Amino acid sequence: MDFPDQDLFILLDRYLAGEASAAEAAAVRNWLADDSAHAALLEDLRMIKRVAAERPPDSSADTAWAKALDQLQSATAPRSITWRVVPPHPAATPRASRGPVWVGLAAVVVLALVGGVLWRTQPWREFATDAAHRLVIRLRDGTQVTLAPRSRLRYQADYGDTRRDLHLEGQAYFRVAHDAVRPFRVHTRGSVAEALGTAFAVSAYVDQLATEVVVTQGRVALWQADTAPRTAAPQPGAQPALMLAAGDLGRLDPSGAATIQRGVDVERYVAWTRGVLVFDGTPLGEVALVLERWYDVDIHLADSALGVRRLTATFRDEPLDLVLARIALTLGLRVERTDRSVLLVRKRR
Amino acid sequence: MPLKSSFAKEPEIAFGDVSTDADERAWVDRVRAGDVDAFEALYRTYWQRLYAFAFRYVHSKEDAEEVAQEVFFRIWRRRAHWVLAGAVRNYLYLAVRNAARDRLERAAVARRWLVGQVETAPEVQPELEAAEFAATVERALAELPPKRSAVCKLRLIDGLSYAQIADRLGICEKTVETQLARGLKALRDQIRQAR
Secondary structure, X not given: OOOOHHHHHHHHHXXXXXXXXXXXXHHHHHHXXXXXXXXXXXXXXXXXXXXXXXXXXXXXXXXXXXXXXXXXXXXXXXXXXXOOOOOOOOOOOOOOXXXXXXXXXXXXXXXXXXXXXXXXXXXXXXXXXXXXXXXXXXXXXXXXXXXXXXXXXXXXXXOOOOOEXXXXXXXXXXXXXXXXXXXXXXXXXXXXXEEOXXXXXXXXXXXOOOEEEXXXXXXXXXXXOOOOOOOOOOOOOXXXXXXXXXXXXXXXXXXXXXXXXXXXXXXXXXXXXXXXXXXXXEEHHHHHHHHHHHHOOEEEEOOHHHHHOEEEEEEEOOOHHXXXXXXXXXXXXXXXXXXXXXXXXXXXX | OOOOOOOOOOOEEEOOOOOOHHHHXXXXXXXXXXXXXXXXXXXXXXXXXXXXXXHHHHOOHHHHHHHHHHHHHHHHHOHHHOOOOOOHHHHHHHXXXXXXXXXXXXXXXXXXXXXXXXXXXXXXXXXHHHHHHHHHHHHHHHHOOHHHHHHHHHHHOOOOOXXXXXXXXXXXXXXXXXXXXXXHHHHHHHHHHHO
């Protein structure tokens, strides 16, 4: 018996998993009897499955790199930031999406003029999360993005060629690979956060007015969307709305109002990347919004006055029932539930 | 009726853009010049894969981590002379394979010395063959194109059904089947090549 490859492999996969019907199992046995080479194939697949299932325990790249850095520092001079201007290099492998090869500094200027047109036809890539889903995305240049629930990240296929531009709705934590030549920018609805090699979180949900940026490492320039420089060379007189360093929390709203808080507890703002939700005097209305994103549930408050009650609590990867119970206990509320929604009500004494 | 109360699930590594060999060569050039950031990019991009590959030989998390760390450290120490003949990926896997086998050999020698036996080469062979097989599968699985790799891992490691995989990755079952079939075929081809 001969199967087209795809059907065969699926059949054998189901057979080995014990999911084959009686008829399918019989078909496999016939196929085995046809040719001794078939038995070898089945055995190989069986071995592959067994080996794959014995997966190695996870090992944290963060921890490993921290150790390596220690070793490095004793083996090398302290790191300093070197600024070099390097012309865009020609690709070793041809890519249909690349334009002609440019050489020299002139390239940067020409790109500034032509960039908008040349690259408009680049296809877009998109990652989106539902409620109760996080996603970690690794980009070509080594940058790592942790996307919170109900968020969307978009970028063009030429990301990393001469510049690195991402578009975000929702919330994400960025660990940016250092590249002095290719500026890294996160665009939200009303602002642009620009960084070199840093780590920072951006919060710009659709139901938020302002964009919030918290920097855990390095520096970030926060621009209003229409004033942000389009190229690596800023126009004279252009100023970012805010310059943020590690420990700073910046807020920029569409009207241009910018505020900055220095020395914040950054842990609180990025704990979600590790599955921890931190509320610190947070209005219940906002708590409800956050829980809805992380637990894929509808939460209603029985009356609008409840929305301003404040909650201070930390939840570590706990089931929703427990979270609600704790909130109810802390604020003197009662939890009423239907199929997929929750109602928080004042307790009657 | 219980609410669906699971917290935002453990993040999966999305099938984002993988670095191309050209990207990685650019990092190598920068490493040669002493650029720590480029070294970090390489480190982070390859850590999981190389560690898991080493694990298939040494069967211990600590040892596997040490093997991978050692390989990277050696690269850094001799960075000024780091020349590559082929793809960066091949160099790294080969270096880890050699380092892991060295470690196994040293452990075998130590055992022999302790026990006072003279262990002949063939006795070590089956263990090493099994390790090579597992390592080949590990590498082949990791190096599949991202979507295919994700589908195969969910099926082979987590044992999910096609429907569950489709749901988890937001694709249709037909695509799951296609990707799984192609992945299995690729894995099988790899192990045949390695024999």
